[in-house]
Amino acid sequence: MSTPDPATLSLREQLRRSASGGSDFLGERLRSLAVAQKDGRLGSESAGPLGLSPGTASYVQVRHRLHRGLLEVLNPQAVAQAGMAQIQEAINAYLDDALARETLPLSRPEREQISEDLLYEVIGLGPLSSLMSDPTVADILVNGPHQVYVERHGLLELTDIRFHDNEHLMLTIERILSRVGRRVDESQPMADARLPDGSRVNVIVPPIAVHGPSMSIRRFMREVYGMDELVAGGSLTARAAEFLKLAVRARLNIIVSGGTGSGKTTMLNCLSNHIPDGERIVTIEDTAELRLNHRHIVTLEARPANAEGRGSVSIRDIVKNALRMRPDRIIVGEVRGGEALDMLQAMNTGHDGSLATLHSNTPRDTLARLETMMLMADVDLPQRVLREQVGSALHLIVHLGRMADGSRRVTHITEVVDVDNGTILTQDLFLTRREGETQVMRGQGMLPACANAFHERNVALDPALFMA
Structure with missing residues (x-):
């Protein structure tokens, strides 16, 4: 009688045949634990019949040896085609046979924990x-x-x-x-x-x-924060939050900047959710993280090259294509190269109200980085022209920082005012400074130079928002 091809066997049958074949799945360590328990040498803190509480060295070793046994018998092709219930059933059958052969009693919590951990080892992230x-x-x-x-x-x-x-x-x-x-x-x-x-x-x-x-x-955080939650958490004041909401409605072009882990994507998501309904939004990201509550949204994601170095689709490629998609707003998850030039040109050619993030240490560094990234587009333009592009396209820089206590705060809301003799002029509308033991954000008492843009969009701007 011919032996069936392992690829055609069910997961449960593969594990049953292997567990009954005489291989030592648990090893001498488990047998010594059983003897130790019988002799009363395990200690009173043991969690179950073998003291295999998660996190102990004994438990880790048992889980590891069972996992190794699984790897020896599981057909990866069968696992890829099986559903979650089938895989769990196969693992339970494997445990039944392997543990019965060793005559090792486990408490129900121990056995359920090992079964769950083995499932994570097969289809998940194991210990993580x-x-x-x-x-x-x-x-x-x-x-x-x-x-x-x-x-x-x-x-x-x-x-x-x-x-x-x-x-x-x-x-x-x-x-x-x-x-x-x-x-x-x-x-x-x-x-x-x-x-x-x-x-x-x-x-x-x-x-x-x-x-x-x-x-x-x-981590991709499932909880979606709104501007009100940021205010409640102390990231910015209610006045600053109200100004940013109005700036989005008035279609100002905004860059969100900051260091790694400072909350740029969270802030970008909050700003994006104040775009009025009825506008067509195109989002462009390395990894799709934005979660917008809009009906008319197109989500685009870059693609890295494959193992042969082919098939790459860059952020810049997508930005260029997005201009042909009739967007009302373009949102770039992170600007890090030559796409900076294409994005600023889009802002200057009718796609106002666009948003993006980039890494920088201060608002002035944000402008310098934009200039550097525009040079990465391999376009031979003089520095003066590049700065004029930035000065005419960009309205606001929202800069975030991570404080010593781990909190994330908006440290600057800075307006790009103009370009004078090749120098980009800016003014801070809101600043966060240390006062005693706390960080305090205050308005700087100046009305934005772009206030006329709010008037043209029929967005009422209260000068009291900027008072200290």
Whole structure:
């Protein structure tokens, strides 16, 4: 009688046959734990029959050896085609057979926890799965298999999450990258990817990463903040928030700037949600993160090159194409290259009310970076012309900073006034400064030079908003 092709077997049948085949899934460590428990040497703090509470070294070892056993018998093609319920059923069958062979009693919570962890190992992010379900975690930073940091409320903290070894971490990395057709190895040691929930992943492996694979995950936050929530959280004052709402309605061109993790995307999303209904919006991002409450919106996303270095579609390519899509507003998630020139030209040619973000340290640095990125467009234009482009296209710079306590605040709302003898003139409308132990935002008492734009758009602007 011929042996069936493993690819045609169900997941449950694959695991049942393997578990009954005599391989040692749990190893001597589990048997020694059972003997220790029988002799009363496990201690009173044990969580169950074997003391396998999550996070202990014994539990991690049991989970790791079971995972290794799964990898030996699972057909990746069958896993890719199976549904969640089928995979969970197969894992439960695997546990039943493997644990019964070793005659090791587990409490129901222990067994359910191991089953859940194995499911995450097969289809999820393994040890990181609990962090991905924690709404307070903004970033996950993996510095090799034994050191995992997270950012909560703007501050970094070390977790007790561990991978078993470099191989275990690499399996998780490869599973993430395989979903988007990417890979990493010695010849291509860096890669970017996106998780199904929209979170951004960056991976770098040896030989570039000297002490083992490194991975950073920027979480896609499901909670959508509005301007009122930012005011309640102390990011800016109610007067400043009201001015920004009016500026969006008056179709001012706005750049949101700041450092990494300062809240630029959150602010851009808040501003975008004050665009009046009935306008056609085209959003352009590296990774689609904006969540706009509009009916008429086209979401565009850049695409990196594949493993052969082909198929790349850049932000600049999309910006150029977006101009042919009859947009009322163009929103660029992040400007980082030659697309700066195309974006500013769009602002100058009828697409007013456009929004974008970029990385910078101060509002003046924002202008300098724009000028530098315009030069990256390989267009031979004199510096004076580039600055005139910026001065005529841009109205406001909303600059954000991350404070020492981890909070994120709007530090400047700066108006681009004009260009005089090749110098871009600006004035601060709102400033955040330290007063005693607190950061305080105050208006600077000056009406914007672009106040006529509000009048032309029939948007009432109260001068009292800018009083200190």
